[in-house]
Amino acid sequence: MKIDAGVSVSEQFTDNVFLTANDRRSDFVTVLEPWVALSLSRQDFRLNLEAAAEVGRFADNSSEDYNDYFLGAEARYRINGNLFAFGGLDYAWDHESRNSPDDVNGVEPTELRDASGFFGLGGKVNGRSFRLGVNVRRLDYDDVLQFNGVTFANIDNDDRDRVETEVGGRLGVASTENGEFFVQGIYDKREYDDRFDNAGLGFRRSSDGFQAALGYTGQVGELKGEALLGIMSQDYDDPRFGRTTTVDFGADLTWPISAKTDLTGILERSIEETTLNGASGYISSSAGLRLRHRVAPDMSIAGYFFLTQNDYQEVSRSDVLTETGLSLRYYLNPRIYMDTDYDFLQRQSDVAGVDYDEHRLTLSFGTALDPRYRKDAPNLAKAGASGFYVGAQLGDTALQTKNDGPRGAGGNLTADFGDHDLSGGVFAGYRTDFGNLVLGAEAEVEFSDSGWTHQGNRNFSAKRGNSFGVSALAGVRTRNDNLVFGRFGLVSTEFDSTYQQGLNPLVSVSDRELGLLVGIGTEVPLGRGLSGRMEYQVRAYEDYSIGSPLGGADDDNFANIESVARVGLVYEFGARNRPGPEIEPTDFSGFYAGVQLGHGTVQSDNTGPRPNAAAPTFTLATTRAGHGFTGGLLAGYGYQANDFYIGGEAEFELSTADWNIERSPEGRIYSVEKIGSIGAGLRLGYVVNDSVLIYGRAGVVRSRFNSNYQFGGVSVDQDDDLDGVRFGGGVEFAVGEKTHVRFDYTQTEYDSHSVNYVAGVDQFDTSERLFRVGLTRAF
Incomplete structure (x- = not known):
């Protein structure tokens, strides 16, 4: 039997407790997290038990205080050399985060209980691996009070209570030297306690569905992990909801950049539940990178970036959630550590008023029974060269x-402005x-x-x-x-x-x-x-x-x-x-391909007539602006002669950058969103110290923009493919034998476009500024 236990105490600062775009509230949060883990092994039997808690206390907003608890058990029994049985139970007393799309803005977070159990069989038949299992999950939400500005009202969350059941299996179909191809299928049933939800039209949210995919697990070159591609579908009891069917994909791959550095890439897609009025659910697509570098046995640093797009079905809403952060861990001794974490979270939506961003800074001290390294371990972290710089x-x-502000009799304006x-x-x-x-x-x-x-x-x-x-x-x-x-x-x-x-x-x-x-x-x-x-x-x-x-x-x-x-x-x-x-000289000649992630702004000079019954007609002149993330692929060829460089490059990217304006309950609601781009250009540069390429770039792109305009009973939803001239520059250098990293900043000037909404025409002259980090592989 092996037991391990620990506790951590954290002090966290957040600049946006309630995750709102305006009227932000900051606070300090003290978090206590004790845990204990017990592992028992007896020949063919293994049992793992776990208990944990998270208790949070806010300095100024005590209504946000929470007490979360978790109990879990997992067992595995080997029946014979080719067959084993497994199972487990989990129970959590939890609370719903303010970033949940179903958060009802209660005076305190919604509490819930989450219970799940699973069991199944696995092993090998004729050299092929297989796994069959059943998973049952029960969700039970508590009611919560909501303040409507005058009185308190009770939000009945019983219509969210449900049981989710999955029955599925995986079978290996072909082996390779370092892995295996497999097929997998899952039947998915979601049964709500209440036949109808509490929305005005009373939707029936129970559903059943399936997932089917082909995948590979193992190693290809330096990459290790698993990837799959298939289809998923969910059919709802309510006839007003159509069947949701989409491509299923997933990946969890690790690339060892060096002996001490690992880069992990993650892709996920799922069909999620929601109680948003009129929506059957939403398709959640996530992509992320996690980089971890082990400086020494007692010190490590990690960074991460995750991007999630939630496309709501049956209603016009799409959210993009971004989370990125940096974490440093240092062990004061083998059992006591200190963590410093910085996290940035952001939600962008084509619905005005639900955007937010949050910065969180956390300092933690923790301890565990089991030492994380030997006291006499060599090469522990110690300070080296240091100095001042200007x-x-x-x-x-x-x-x-x-x-955000009032307009007219009981109206409100939510709008984005900006410039550079x-x-x-x-x-x-x-x-x-x-x-x-x-x-x-x-x-x-x-x-x-x-x-x-x-x-x-x-x-x-x-x-x-x-x-x-x-x-x-x-x-x-x-x-x-x-x-x-x-x-x-x-x-x-x-x-x-x-x-x-x-x-x-x-x-x-x-x-x-x-x-x-x-x-x-x-x-x-x-x-x-x-x-x-x-x-x-x-x-x-x-x-x-x-x-x-x-x-x-x-x-x-x-x-x-x-x-x-x-x-x-x-x-x-x-x-x-x-x-x-x-210096290890770097040759930048030859073909290359890679990926890049970026963040930037889209801004539009917006002009248009504004007839007004309460005031003289005027012409609006302003600059709308918003920001967002991009991700994409690139490929090119370069030629280096002495220290001079010339190359051509093609690129493809998807974007979340947008701005919007909403004048409610009556008025204009409109937005411009960049969907994606294709482009090509030239890079001219100079190689410094035989190892760093500093370059300028110029090229052309064609980007798709979606404009949505609603006014006076007229709704316009149009896509425009706009040509643009992109120019900028950057720096590139090697981080491995054939792996390069680049930092790149560009400005793009697009053709103007207009939206005719019958009562008038609005003109938009759009430009974009984009900073990207790329990782390329030379061939």
């Missing part, structure tokens, strides 16, 4: 403002090497005039001024001493905002707002203590109110978000006296 940088700062401008600044910092891990702290001053204006019946604007920031940096030195780093920190920025409605006096607000930032970047040595830097940051600030000369309930709320791309020079004191690593 630098200067230039950048492109895009400001986006989410505006150049920025510049200086910085200074101190950092220390722990092997090839770099930890540091940095302070900076930045100057910019980015801002936007809205001219119409109401004239308002926002403009940012200088900023001061402090941040922590953590990075890894790769081949040839090139540094890849992430950062998180605080930034204080001055914002000047104005507001004027009709003939009312002009109102202005000038104040500094505190924000949280997260970023990624690279530094490449240039020689004589100098390095070149390229990085990208996303910043979210405290919101503020402006509008009525008297203030109060008639004010608009402004929530500012920035994305900043910049390049700079870094001078490290004493670096020229330290011997550098022996």
